[in-house]
Amino acid sequence: MADPKGFLTTPRQEWPRRPVAERVRDWNEVYVPGALLPLVSGQADRCMDCGVPFCHDACPLGNLIPEWNDLVSREDWRAAAERLHATNNFPEFTGRLCPAPCEAGCVLAINQPAVTIKNVECAIADRAWEEGLAPPAPPDRLSGRTVAVIGSGPTGLAAAQQLTRAGHTVAVYERDDRIGGLMRYGIPEFKMEKHHLDRRVAQMRAEGTRFRTSTTVGRDVEAAELRARYDAVVIATGATAWRELAVPGRELAGVHQAMEYLPLANRVREGDLESSPLSAAGRHVVIVGGGDTGADCLGTAVREGAASVTQLDIYGRPDDERDEDAEPWPTYPKLYRLSAAHEEARDLRTAPAADADARLFAASTLRLTGDADGRVRSLHLVEVDAGRRSVPGSERTLPADLVLLALGFSGPGRGDGLIDQLGLELEPRGTIARDADFATNVPGVFAAGDAARGQSLIVWAIAEGRAVAAAVDRHLTGGTTLLPAPISPYDRPMTA
Template sequence: MSDPKGFLKVRTRHEASNRPAGERIRDWKDVHAQSGFQPWTKEQAARCMDCGTPFCMTGCPLGNIIPDFNDLVRQGKWEEAYQRLSMTNNFPEVTGLICPAPCEQACVLGIHQPATMIKADEQTIIEQAWQYGYVRPMPPQRLTDMTVAIVGSGPAGLACAQQLTRAGHTVVVYERDEEIGGLMRYGIPSFKLDKHLIDRRVEQMEAEGTVFRTNTEIGKDIAWDELRSRYDAVVVAIGSGVPRDVPVPGRDLDGIHFAMEYLPDANRRCEGKDPIHGIDARGKKVVVIGGGDTGSDCLGTAIRQGATSVTVLQINPKEPSARPDNQPWPTYARLYQQTTSMEEGGTYEYNTDTVGFVGLDEVNANGRFNLDDTGLACGFVAGDTGHVTGVRVVDVHPDETGVRQRVSGTERIIDADLVLISTGFLHPDTDTLLDQLPVELDGRGNVARGRKFETSQDGVFVCGDAGRGQSLVVWAIAEGRSCASAVDCFFNGTTELPAPIMATQRPMALPRI
């Protein structure tokens, strides 16, 4: 049992320190100065109240048994803590670093004190487990004659693959890129998620029997219907790859790119590979459209590349620092959190809408422009070519009904040599899938599925962002685990694999991406 007075003895939350900003922007290494076990780790874990109703577990889609592993951390029982954590989470080193921790916002202690450090405990447990050799391959005791193809090697695909491999099925993961990991590999910068964390998990999975096929694009190198004919089941875990565009005048100018063209280039350079798009922020004035996590990643990356300035535009107002009344505990509240990239420099402009891009011949003396009756910027010549030199913006504020309205007289131009669009994703890229193995889509363009992740095609399942829509890594892992349970049940009529969520389950409140 946990210390019943732990939260009374230790009332403050001790955050791990980061490396000085001036030091870390000169490299691509982990931003954290402290990770893993610290002198204060056990006493911080003792703050867990061991609630009769642990709402933290409700906030976590994986159903992590948080009070149990917190108490094991308090006692320094690392192997037992690892066993308890790994029962529900395949990749705690990932969630411990990049998950926004809905579990902590649901922590009962958080009603009147800073919440328990659940993320830090996860990260400490898994790092101690790797250090002491507790993380070992878990190959199945026997093999079945069932085969599964999983398309996509992001967190959903990898979690699904590991669960099905351990159940004894023959699993092959197909990845179109040259390395495994999906957006964990090519989307999230190395200073937030070191790629050796992915590599060591891939080695573990290979030792368990999972087979990986890289540089293989399903729909092009192998047709979807051919893949289905080869395997007893197919899992679609291709993510949500179609970006949301900013279709305003001047969009066809050079120097305007999606974030997921820019960030993979930077990650490829870090791994000694040639970039695909050749985008580099060095010596440029950068404007990032979109102020979520991906926009923050663009900011930190551009600073490290040597951008002369970085401005991040966010159409929404700055988040409140305290929980608002319309986002009550234990739901996930959209609160202001300064990311490590925001500590390193750059400027955020809130309540700012993009209404056009400026080319070489469009900047006038005062940098202002007029809006026509449709609210779009006047003066842009259709078909104009050249390189972007600025972003036309205007302030927006909600009216009494909550609808954003542009504020007259606030029009201005922000200088830019490089514009990065980071406004989220619409849906998965399903063109070849629909042509070769037609599945039904939902109203948002995602692959439609039933309660058990089944699509309209027999033996074809979908998990992660491809079916849910753009979401969080913790939801992707939960979906991968649940989808594995559904596939195993499809084979055997029953399953012992855990299913933490149903395909129709939604979070209490989804954080902004």
């Protein structure tokens, strides 16, 4: 604990965002470049080095947060990077994309603003790359065993890196033309610039991981053939079966899933397209769904030049402060949070009908109506109470030329044939069934990440990748492994 009084003398300061008027004109990350490092040493001083650090349990990775806070406070960046990477393969991803359940579990957060753990994490990761403190770590010798990892999202990449470093020969199969899964084509550039991802992929290549892009297992390669070719297979395809909006008018042109819309915008940034065929430019956009994916659509539509953007959330507006009875510390509370996209929408007044930023809370879609050509033109909604019952007399209509559905995902998709070809058993909710060792009903086939757990956070995805790697290593070596397993398949976030 570098400064025993740091939490008393230093206020919380977060990485400042660039002015709204500036950042909506480009696709760069929203934060002020270079403004984080001057802050983090003082912010790390606020860590109390608690006797029982609940931030460890709040994060499924078990990050050694007080240790690297202390090292950052002392500006020992090499040691801080070593402690950070000891539990997290990709801290520059989580430092930008994770909602930071660790901060909700910070002991200081009982009665003060939490330590800026996420910002400190990001600063360590970026400094590690700048100073060459994250070199490739190839194995000393190869085991002679081979593993196929299907899917290159955070779970698949974490599993592949851990197994490669353990000495196994690993090939990652990705159906898209580039590695990264949702981090590549789902997360907008303004949340995480893709050079961070490219840098990690290059590191993994240098360590020996092989990548097979534009290859859909089950279609381009038979699943049984792949299983026969490798000693073990890890399924980390994510939860790609999106939830639908069952209302009249869903069939109208101009109504699309968020994951049809966001990848096209990202492909424009990659240089594959001159402009998106689903661009929001000049359109009245309504986003159905109040989560992070909806916010990603919001920020993207603003940058594309939408005429208006409104986001509908079926839940009521959350409180500004934690409800200690319903969501006591150290659980992650549902609070009113202003993301960068919502801040932009608020300042630019993209949704004149909204009460705050671009969101209409407690709003449920009744129907969509269109014009004579079958294109959507309006969305009809109604206010609902806490039990999702319609409030009489609250129906209203929004102009809508583009409706984006961001309602979450129910499990892995079935269209590629992978699940059926292998004969994998599924849970009642549609996810892949597995045992305590991440093993499916098919010998040698393991499942991890959102495909088996269900839709979750990036920290849980990486923790699943690390844990399934340990299970596969035990399977390949006859029961022993030195790889860490931060979670079991049955672990869940802390709740009241």
